[in-house]
Amino acid sequence: MSGGPIYGLILAGGASTRMRRDKAALMYQGKTQLDRAFELADRHLDKVFVSLRAEQRLDRTRAQRPMIVDSIAGEGPIVGIRSALAAHPESAWLVLACDLPFLSDTAVEGLLRGRDPNALATAFKSAHDGLPEPLCAIWEPAAAEALAVYQAAGGHCPRKFLMRHAAHLLEPADPRALDNVNTPEEYAQALATFDNLSPMQLKIQYYALMREQAGRSEETLETSAATPADLYTELAARYGFTLSREQLKVAVNSEFSDWSRRLAANDAVVFIPPVAGG
C-alpha cells in the first residue's frame, strides 16, 4: 500500500436528533456502538481516535478513548473530518460513522484494499442509490484544502463533496454493512436482526497447515461472525494463522463459497490453504 499512514476516526460528535438518544451510546450485543466501531477500526489500524465536540470531552461513553476535539467552526461530520486532517496532516483517515452497527471486518478490509491514495477519498457506493458513502470512507491528506474551500463556500454535506470531487468509488462489500440506524424504529429493527444472527454454532474443520496451527482438526464454536471473512479474522486472531485471507479459499458445507456469504447456524466451514495435489 502506498501513501502515508492511515489512522481511524470514529465520528461521535453528532446530535442524534432523530434518535432522541445518543447514537454512540446505543447498545448492541452488550457493547456501545462507539466501542464496537472503535474496536473494529482498531483491528485494522495502528491508531484510532474518537471525533467529538469540545463539550463532549468528559462524556462517559467517549472519555476512555484517544480523542480529536473539533478545532474548526461549523457543524456536521465535515468539521470532525477537517479537525482530524488538521491534527495529523500527514495521515489519511479511515472515517467511520457511529450509526453503522452492521459494519464488518470485510467492509473495512475492502476499503483498505481498494484505497486509491491519489484520489481525495476512497468510498463505497451506496447499495441503495449508488452515491458515495462519505462516513465509511478513507479521506486522504489532500482533501483538507478542498474541504476548507467547500466549507468556506457554504457547503456542509460530505456526500455532495465526494460527488463533486474525484473520489475513488468501490462496489459495496456487503450490502447491509452500511445500513445506518437513525431512528428508534430502526434501532429496534437492528436489535431484532442481531437477535436472529447471533450467537450461532458453526463447525470448523482444519486441514494441513491450518490444522497444525489451530492444534485441532475440528471444533464446534459459538460465534457472531456473519461471514466466512469475519470468521477467519476471528480465528486468525485466536490461533495466529500465518496465512492471510487472500492466500486462502473457503468452503461452506463442502462446496467452495464466497467470503461474503452470510453464514447460517450449523454451517460447516473449511479454510483451504494453497493446494499441492499430484
Place this chain on the structure above:
Amino acid sequence: MNFRFIQTAINTEAARRELQDLGAGGYASFEGWVRDQNEGQEVTRLEYEAFQELAVKEGDRIVAEALRRFPVKHALCIHRVGSLGLGDMAVWVGVSSAHRGEAFDACRFIIDEVKHRLPIWKKEHYRNGDSGWVNCERCAAEPQHSHAADHQRIASEPV
C-alpha cells in the same frame, strides 16, 4: 465416480481395465511419483492430506469437464493419501479414446486441473529433519505474495 481417493498403493492394472472399450483405439495414462528432492531440499517422504468431501466432488467435475471437452471414451483419476515413500505413486490418470491425440490431451488436462483445484496438501519431510507444507510455508513468510491465482490457474508445469 470418475475420481477417488485411496489409502494404499494404486492398482493401475485394475484401474486400466475400467477404461476398456471396444471403440477405443488406445489409452494414455499419467503417473505422479514421489521424487527425492524439491527446490534444492532432499526429500525422504511425503504425507498427503485431502478435504475429501469437497475433493471428490471437484475431482468428479474435472473428469466430467474433460469428457465434455475432448472426444474420449472413458477417464478416471485416483489420488493416494497418507504417508508415501520415495518412488511411490501419488496419483494416476487414465483416458481411453478412439485416437491417441485426445487421450493425451484429456490426460494432461485432468492432471493439471487436479493439481490446482483440488483441496489436497502435501507435507515434505527432508533429510535434514525439517518438514514443510508445499506452497504454504514460504508464502506465509511473504504475506504480500498471493497464491490465490494458483488455485484457479490452468497450469502447464510438470508434476
